[in-house]
Amino acid sequence: MSRPELIAPPEIYYGDSEAKKYTQNTRNQQIQADMTYRALELLNLPPEEPAFLLDIGCGSGLSGEILDQEGYAWVGVDIAPSMLEVALEREVEGDLFLQDIGQGFGFRPGSFDGAISISVLQWLLNAETSHHTSSPPHRLHRFFTTLHSALRNPSRAVFQFYPSSDDQIQLITSTAQKAGFGGGIVVDYPNSKKAKKVFLCLFVGGGGGQQEIPKGLEGVEEEGSKVRFERRRDRERLRGKGGIRKKVKDKDWILKKKELYRRRGKEDVPRDSKYTGRKRKPVF
Amino acid sequence: MVRLVTHNLLACHAKDCNTNNFPLVFQNVQLEIREAEFNPGFIQSFLPKIEWNALVKTAQELGDTSLPIDQPEMIDDELLKNLHHVLFEIHIVEGAMICPNCKHNYPISDGIPNMLLAEHEIA
Ligand SMILES: C[S@@+](CC[C@H](N)C(=O)[O-])C[C@H]1O[C@@H](n2cnc3c(N)ncnc32)[C@H](O)[C@@H]1O
Ligand SMILES: [Zn+2]
Numbered sequence: 218m219s220r221p222e223l224i225a226p227p228e229i230y231y232g233d234s235e236a237k238k239y240t241q242n243t244r245n246q247q248i249q250a251d252m253t254y255r256a257l258e259l260l261n262l263p264p265e266e267p268a269f270l271l272d273i274g275c276g277s278g279l280s281g282e283i284l285d286q287e288g289y290a291w292v293g294v295d296i297a298p299s300m301l302e303v304a305l306e307r308e309v310e311g312d313l314f315l316q317d318i319g320q321g322f323g324f325r326p327g328s329f330d331g332a333i334s335i336s337v338l339q340w341l342l343n344a345e346t347s348h349h350t351s352s353p354p355h356r357l358h359r360f361f362t363t364l365h366s367a368l369r370n371p372s373r374a375v376f377q378f379y380p381s382s383d384d385q386i387q388l389i390t391s392t393a394q395k396a397g398f399g400g401g402i403v404v405d406y407p408n409s410k411k412a413k414k415v416f417l418c419l420f421v422g423g424g425g426g427q428q429e430i431p432k433g434l435e436g437v438e439e440e441g442s443k444v445r446f447e448r449r450r451d452r453e454r455l456r457g458k459g460g461i462r463k464k465v466k467d468k469d470w471i472l473k474k475k476e477l478y479r480r481r482g483k484e485d486v487p488r489d490s491k492y493t494g495r496k497r498k499p500v501f
Numbered sequence: 502m503v504r505l506v507t508h509n510l511l512a513c514h515a516k517d518c519n520t521n522n523f524p525l526v527f528q529n530v531q532l533e534i535r536e537a538e539f540n541p542g543f544i545q546s547f548l549p550k551i552e553w554n555a556l557v558k559t560a561q562e563l564g565d566t567s568l569p570i571d572q573p574e575m576i577d578d579e580l581l582k583n584l585h586h587v588l589f590e591i592h593i594v595e596g597a598m599i600c601p602n603c604k605h606n607y608p609i610s611d612g613i614p615n616m617l618l619a620e621h622e623i624a
Contacts, residue, residue: 266546267540267542267543267546267547269547269550290506290543292507292510294616296617301613302611305502305611305612305613311502312502312503312504312506312507313502313612313613314613314614314616315613315614315615315616315617316616316617317617317618320514320616320617320618320623320624321514321623321624322514323511323512323513323514323522323616324510324511324512325510325511325512325523325550325552327550328510328550350620350623351620359623359624363514
């Protein structure tokens, strides 16, 4: 498979038709959702507290919709107008910004309780123009320093990304460290070609004790079963949480969304049933 | 969909623009009021992040005078309700945000602010 980031700049690659294709592909939706849940798990937010999160490279809102469902307030930034337009159509609840993360952020210190970024970082490894401000090290440096200051102390930022070499991983982790972050790389299912996923797990502050780099997931590798396995973990996670934060959206909210999608002529909206919006039971 | 909850966190990020670069000033705005679910817990947890003076000033410029000039020490129900409206229900749909220092214009279209900088403005 050729890498999208080698084909064209992101705002061109994710034009109108690719943005739609990307968002409507159910397999892609599932993969992005699974990785978002895993990133949230690695983010390790204090349970039962509201949180204000940053979704870096939020795209059309596939990751943001999960933040909505989980009851987080969030801000999303992305460089591709067509992706943001789809996010608007899908009525995600986060505030959206058209922004090139390689230019850095202007958010005030301590603005966010955490950040996630799903399938984005590899885009920063390609020079956009010949201007000196646009070399990957420059862009990564601005990105990580301004992100570090925008995050609360202590907090985390978790990135799932697709590195194409160890050198890339090295450049990214060393730039993040220079910007003040602790943390490192977490690899899930390292021995599976298909299921392997790389996460960069960064810490602000609290260099001591609990900020240990989490362990990657092992074991179940075969793809079908991997997805089921992860979903089960998600449900367990959901059931285990309670308190102030409203987690799963209620039935009314889901019906409203479905109605909205139907009005827009979206296909594949599941029928409403007596099960709609019910808490799911664990499968196992 | 810029709401004041986010605007209150946002400073200008143009090169060498480090002082007096907050809050960005709204210009020629078109507003939309959209009801949102009241979540007092979130507002309480968000309060320490808020720059009160900037919030009150910006709300007033948008025509909302429900917040007291000085940040009250006691947080009662009425204040929470007013904060809820100001932070989450006022949406800026069209217009621009202007940096008070370097005057950079961040246009807002369809509720999305364009934060892109020109090459010479990148730090
Ligand atoms: C594979 S998509 C992922 C979108 C979303 N996170 C998801 O999980 O569906 C990658 C996204 O990264 C965005 N992106 C790439 N380079 C970027 C940059 N320099 N600044 C902001 N966004 C960028 C692209 O526009 C695209 O929407
Ligand atoms: Zn400025």
